[in-house]
Structure formats: C-alpha cells, structure tokens
Amino acid sequence: MKILMVCLGNICRSPLAHGIMEHEARKAGLDWEVDSAGTSHWHVGEAPDRRSTAIAKQYGLDISGQCCRQISVSDFDEYDRIYVMDKSNYTDVLSLARNQHDREKVYLLLGDKAVPDPYYDNSLFEPVFRMIEAGCKKIIEEELQKSARRD
Numbered sequence: 379m380k381i382l383m384v385c386l387g388n389i390c391r392s393p394l395a396h397g398i399m400e401h402e403a404r405k406a407g408l409d410w411e412v413d414s415a416g417t418s419h420w421h422v423g424e425a426p427d428r429r430s431t432a433i434a435k436q437y438g439l440d441i442s443g444q445c446c447r448q449i450s451v452s453d454f455d456e457y458d459r460i461y462v463m464d465k466s467n468y469t470d471v472l473s474l475a476r477n478q479h480d481r482e483k484v485y486l487l488l489g490d491k492a493v494p495d496p497y498y499d500n501s502l503f504e505p506v507f508r509m510i511e512a513g514c515k516k517i518i519e520e521e522l523q524k525s526a527r528r529d
C-alpha cells in the first residue's frame with residue numbers, strides 16, 4: 379500500500395507522520411511505502427522543522443533526510459490513501475480531487491479529530507508526536523485485523 383501524509387507546510391506534522399508510519403509499518407511487517415507533502419508551496423525543498431526533527435530523535439526516529447514538497451493532482455494516481463492532519467488540509471486536498479475515486483482516498487489521520495498545527499507553539503510538538511503515533515498504530519492495527527479476517 380502507498381500512503382501520503384499531508385499537512386499545510388510539510389515541515390512539522392506530516393514529516394512526523396511520514397517517519398512514524400514508515401517505522402510502525404516496518405515493525406508490523408507491512409510492505410508500505412510512505413511519503414509526505416504540503417498543501418502549500420511555502421517550504422518546498424526544505425528539511426523538516428528542527429523541532430520536529432528533535433522530537434522524532436527523542437523517540438528514536440531520524441526524519442532529517444526528508445525534503446518538503448507540495449501535493450499535486452498526480453498524487454491521487456500515485457497513492458492508495460492520503461491522510462491529512464486537520465479539516466483545513468482536508469478541504470484543500472479535496473479541492474484538488476478530480477472525481478469521487480480521488481475523494482475516497484482522503485482521510486483525517488485521527489478519524490474524528492485534528493492534529494493541531496504546532497508551528498507557533500513549541501509545547502505542541504510532543505503531544506503532536508504522540509497523537510500521530512497513536513493514529514498510525516490504530517490504522518496499522520485495523521489493517522492487520524482486516525487481513526487476519528481475510529485469511
């Protein structure tokens with residue numbers, strides 16, 4: 379499965395989601411390909427925000443090699459699922475969708491609640507990490523249960 383993680387800047391939340399999902403999927407023995415992108419072009423070409431890199435490092439993950447890019451319409455062809463962090467990402471990504479098939483690929487990472495934007499609040503990086511980690515683990519758990527039912 380190919381998964382794209384999306385937030386506004388692609389420097390704070392989605393790089394964490396990218397690194398965490400990659401790590402958790404590998405740990406679960408799932409051959410998933412993960413990438414991330416931003417709805418904005420503001421930070422294209424930049425490495426993740428150093429506060430995200432630092433919190434990831436604290437939890438044993440190295441996300442420093444990632445490079446910011448902007449989402450494009452072709453990502454709907456490339457990816458099976460697109461996970462967004464908040465409602466405004468959701469609206470922005472849906473506005474790029476060409477048809478119902480595209481729209482059905484877009485989900486909020488946490489299902490019913492938003493991952494808050496930590497850009498202007500240093501104290502949010504740790505809770506954001508934990509929320510994203512819990513969301514990724516839940517998605518993997520659901521996927522493992524689905525495949526167990528198929529066996």
Ligand code: 4NP
Nearest residue numbers: 385386387388389390391497
């Ligand atoms: P992100 O956070 O969407 O989690 O990457 C932000 C990064 C940059 C900005 C806003 C949010 N910005 O305004 O530049």
